[in-house]
Amino acid sequence: MDRDLDIQRVRIAILGSGFSGLGMALRLKREGITDFVILERASELGGTWRDNVYPGCQCDVPSHLYSFSFRPNPEWGRTYSMRPEIQAYLQRCAEEGGIYEHVRFEHEVVAASWSEPDARWWIETTRGTWAADFLISAHGGLHEAAYPDIPGAEIFSGRIVHSAAWDPDLDLADKRVGVVGTGASAIQIVPNIQPLVEKLHVFQRTPGWILPHTDRPITKMERRIFRRFPVAQRAMRWFVYWARESLAVGMTKNRKLLRPLRALAIGHLRRQVPDRELRRKLTPGYEPGCKRLLLSNTFYPAVAASNAELVTERIDGITSNGMVTADGIERELDVIVFATGFRVTDNPMVGYIKGRDGRSLGETWGETGMRAYLGTTVDNFPNLFLMTGPNTGIGHTSLLVMIEAQIRYVISAIRHASRNNVSSIEVRPEAIGRFNERLQSKMRNTVWTRGGCTSWYLDPTGRNPTLWPDFTFRFTKLTRRFDPTAYDISRT
Numbered sequence: 304m305d306r307d308l309d310i311q312r313v314r315i316a317i318l319g320s321g322f323s324g325l326g327m328a329l330r331l332k333r334e335g336i337t338d339f340v341i342l343e344r345a346s347e348l349g350g351t352w353r354d355n356v357y358p359g360c361q362c363d364v365p366s367h368l369y370s371f372s373f374r375p376n377p378e379w380g381r382t383y384s385m386r387p388e389i390q391a392y393l394q395r396c397a398e399e400g401g402i403y404e405h406v407r408f409e410h411e412v413v414a415a416s417w418s419e420p421d422a423r424w425w426i427e428t429t430r431g432t433w434a435a436d437f438l439i440s441a442h443g444g445l446h447e448a449a450y451p452d453i454p455g456a457e458i459f460s461g462r463i464v465h466s467a468a469w470d471p472d473l474d475l476a477d478k479r480v481g482v483v484g485t486g487a488s489a490i491q492i493v494p495n496i497q498p499l500v501e502k503l504h505v506f507q508r509t510p511g512w513i514l515p516h517t518d519r520p521i522t523k524m525e526r527r528i529f530r531r532f533p534v535a536q537r538a539m540r541w542f543v544y545w546a547r548e549s550l551a552v553g554m555t556k557n558r559k560l561l562r563p564l565r566a567l568a569i570g571h572l573r574r575q576v577p578d579r580e581l582r583r584k585l586t587p588g589y590e591p592g593c594k595r596l597l598l599s600n601t602f603y604p605a606v607a608a609s610n611a612e613l614v615t616e617r618i619d620g621i622t623s624n625g626m627v628t629a630d631g632i633e634r635e636l637d638v639i640v641f642a643t644g645f646r647v648t649d650n651p652m653v654g655y656i657k658g659r660d661g662r663s664l665g666e667t668w669g670e671t672g673m674r675a676y677l678g679t680t681v682d683n684f685p686n687l688f689l690m691t692g693p694n695t696g697i698g699h700t701s702l703l704v705m706i707e708a709q710i711r712y713v714i715s716a717i718r719h720a721s722r723n724n725v726s727s728i729e730v731r732p733e734a735i736g737r738f739n740e741r742l743q744s745k746m747r748n749t750v751w752t753r754g755g756c757t758s759w760y761l762d763p764t765g766r767n768p769t770l771w772p773d774f775t776f777r778f779t780k781l782t783r784r785f786d787p788t789a790y791d792i793s794r795t
Contacts, residue, residue: 309431310425310431310432310433310434311340311431311432311433311434312433312434312435313338313339313340313433313434313435314336314338314339314435314436314437315331315336315338315339315340315435315436315437315438315439315717316339316340316342316424316426316433316435316437316438316439317339317340317341317342317439317441318341318342318412318415318426318438318439318440318441318442319341319342319343319350319440319441319442319443319446319690320341320343320348320349320350320397320406320441321348321349321350321351321352321353321393321441321443321446322350322352322393322443322702322703322706323350323441323443323690323691323706323709323710324341324343324348324350324439324441324690325341325348325393325396325397325402326371326703326706326707326710327439327441327690327710327713328341328397328400328402328405329371329373329374329396329400329402330373330710330711330714331714332400332401332402333373334714334718336714336717337405339405340405340406340407340433340435341402341405341406341407342407342410342412342426342428342433343406343407343408343409343410344409344410344411344412344429345408345409346408346409347394347408348393348394348397348402348406349390349393349394350443350446351443351445351446352386352389352390352393353390354446354467354468355386355466355467355469355488356386356469356471357466357467357469357488357491357492357642358469358491358492358495358496359491359492359494359495360385360386360488360491361383361384361385361386361491361518362383362384362385362386362389363383363487363597363598364383364547364700364701364702365382365383365543365547365701366379366381366382366383366384366521367379367536367539367540367543368540368543368544368547368700368701368703368704369384369389369701369703370392370703371396371703371707372540372703372707373707374396374399374400375529375533375536375537375540376392377526377529377530377533377536378526378530379521379526380520380521381518381519381520381521382517382518382519382520382521383516383517383518383598407428407430409429409430410428410429410430410431411428411429412426412427412428412655413427413428413429413655414426414427414655414657415427415438415655415656415657416656416657416661417657417658417659417684417685417686417687419659421434422436422685422686422726422727422793423435423436424436424437424438424686424687426438436686436726437686437687437688437717437720438656438686438687438688439687439688439690439713440652440656440687440688440689440690440692441690441691442650442652443690443691444645444647444650444691444696444769445467445645445647446467446645447645447646447650447651447652448465448466448467448468448641448643448644448645448646449643449644449645449646449759450465450641450643451483451618451641451643453483453618453620453621454620454621455620455621455622456621456639458621458622458623459621459622459623459625459636459639460623460624461625461636461637461638461639462637462638462639463638463639463641464638464639464640464641465640465641465642465643466484466488466489466492466640466641466642466643467488467645473638475496475499475500475638476499476500477499477500477501478500478501478637478638479500479501479502479504479625479634479635479636479637479638480496480500480502480503480504480636480637480638480639480640481503481504481505481506481625481626481634481636481638481639481640482496482503482504482505482506482640482642483506483618483639483640483641483642483643484506484507484508484641484642484643484644485505485507485508485509485510485511485642486511486594486595486597486642486643486644487595487597488642488644489505489642490511490513490597490599490602491599492640492642493505493602493605493606493611494599494601494602494604494605497605497608497610497611500610501610502610502611502612503605503608503610503611503612504611504612504614504626504634504636505606505611505612505613505614506614506618506626506628507584507613507614507615508617509587509589509594509756509757510584510585510586510587511587511594511595511596511597512564512565512568512587512591512592512594512596512597513568513571513572513597513598513599513602513603514564514567514568514571514596514597514598515567515571515598515600516598516599516600517598518598544700544701544704547699547700547701548699548700548774548775548776550592550699550700551699551700551773551774551775553592553750554592554698554699554749554750554751555745555748555749555750555772555773555774556748558590558592558748558750558753558754561590561591561592561750564591564592564596565590565591568591569586571603572585572586572603575600575603575604575607576603576606576607577607578607581606581607581613584613584615585603585606585613587756588755589754589755589756590750590753590754590755590756591750592698592699592750592751592754593750593751593754593755593756593758594756594758595698595758596698614628614634616628616629616630616632617629621639624636626639644759645759647759647760647769652664653665653668656684656687658681658683658684658685658687659683659684659685659729660683662683664681664684667681667683667684672762672764672766672768673693673762673768674693674694674735674739674768675689675692675693675694675735676730676734676735676738676789677709677712677738677778677781677782678691678692678693678694678695678705678709678771679692679695679709679712679713679782680728680729680730680735680790681730681735682729682730682731682732682735683729684729685727685728685729685793686727686728686729688709688713688716690706690709690710690713691705691706691709692709693768693769694742694767694768694769694770694771694772695709695771695778696760696769696770696771697770697771697775698750698751698760698770700775704775704779705771705775705778708775708778708779708782708783709782711782711783711784712782712783712784712785715784715785716728716785718785719785719787723792723794724794724795725792725793725794725795726793726794726795727792727793728790728791728792729790729791729792730789730790730791731789731790731791734789734790742772743766743767745772745773746767746770746772749767749770749772751767751770751772752767
């Protein structure tokens, strides 16, 4: 095949430098594999923790579990880390691990296609073309903002900003602000901007289950102990992991076990919101866990404040002056904040990765639905590995557990290829079919399917291609080593 002579060739190309891309790079170097590149569209690494700079951005998983097990951080300042601290941790991991020399910043991938004659991936970026034997897509599911389809946005005379594309210079002092959404981002934004603004309108479609937040500063003594006795931090990680893992029983096996969470959330709401009508509007009509459980001690007081209003009427449109709801009321606004999440089940990434038959991932999944073997490999896409792919999301614990399991599996596959002169590895259709039949069978009785809500976990057909419907230790066991019998393998 004729190709440009100045194409850069590499054994492994990683797309993205968030937790999954950086974690993969760190483990590759630890294994002595250095012939790889990270192609990053931005000018700094960090993924979602680089991009989400909205006020109050904080992780909702405890710090000791939301970090690499092979790179513990005894210096966490809080039990639930704020965005800047997580971003600094990622940068420190990259610096200490010698990863920056492998990163190509401002290399946005616009196309990636498998060439059968070459047995290579050809990757077009905004800064040139790369050829790679293996392609690892670590783009993440939370990087493309989802904007609601509300007519009239183009005529609004004020500012419109999305939580995932926040302008740090945005001044909200004494402004009339409308926040659309009451999910994980909104419950952090609202309390942080409510004291600043003149009037705050929170537009809620569906309330979330909000639990008391146990976040606190980690004391100097605790950090000193973690530094001197690393086993203490490992023990803390172990404790947090199993406490979180226990939630999977209620979410995936027996939903009756989620009743204590419901009672805890209802008690929290009653303590913080004295107004009965407002409490009614803030009480979900579905089971806890059906949508992501939320943590906050400040959201309810912010919504109940004298300068705030909770709007539950459907939004009909945007005017030049503000927002109009189904009851005909127009609320005048200076700024509209869309806290409406990300494009997860229709991520644009799936349009530019094309397999052996020339079809993109999006076209393939348009026929079958999003699916992958162990959330990692897809038939007709040889030598492609998806990090945080279909059904690797987690509703009860840290995504880092799943990421590290996938990392071990991918490195095991690459090692197998190197030892056996393998040119291409492609999962068999029957293997991916059997795996997904079992997976969706387990999904049927989970809270995400039977809990009575519609969430971003589900695709337009109501199928859940996002979450893992079991304990994470079972996923870790399944991915402990590469299983060549599930694959068609071509040798050089």
